[in-house]
Amino acid sequence: MNRIQERTFLGFVTLVAIVLLPFAIVKRSLKDWIIVYLVSCIGNSYADRLLISKGYLKYKVRPFKKKLSIHMPFDYIIYPLFLLYYNQWTLNSKPIGIILKLFAFIIPQVIIETIAEKNTNLITWRKGWAWYHSLGSLAIKFLLCRATIAGIRKLNDRDLSIT
Numbered sequence: 798m799n800r801i802q803e804r805t806f807l808g809f810v811t812l813v814a815i816v817l818l819p820f821a822i823v824k825r826s827l828k829d830w831i832i833v834y835l836v837s838c839i840g841n842s843y844a845d846r847l848l849i850s851k852g853y854l855k856y857k858v859r860p861f862k863k864k865l866s867i868h869m870p871f872d873y874i875i876y877p878l879f880l881l882y883y884n885q886w887t888l889n890s891k892p893i894g895i896i897l898k899l900f901a902f903i904i905p906q907v908i909i910e911t912i913a914e915k916n917t918n919l920i921t922w923r924k925g926w927a928w929y930h931s932l933g934s935l936a937i938k939f940l941l942c943r944a945t946i947a948g949i950r951k952l953n954d955r956d957l958s959i960t
Contacts (some may be wrong), residue, residue: 817878854921856920
């Protein structure tokens, strides 16, 4: 892919995610989905900054290239969208269901990331980073966010003292 095709692809995927995002947030338990969205944005941008600063990842094609090292569309729109749908799909699941459903989300992401790394300049893996590192880091981030929202729900169900 040339630079124009890469930017067009990135723009298209980001636009689709922006259109789908309100449908994922504006549902019953709006508060929960906003919390999931914010936790995913904060967690993923922090993890992305860490991996970039350590030299494991590099994004050659990204918005605001001179000001930010992270990949804003992925960190603030695409990843949170996947995480919202994952949390909604696993809302009433048992632990085994949560783990099995996890793979339906992260395996396609890792396949797309691997293809993008080999055929485009959208992402570059360095210092031995490979697809299995992406798989593991996505799994950890998805499960941490899922555990966070489960913990918040548990706390929210308790009777809170207002005195």
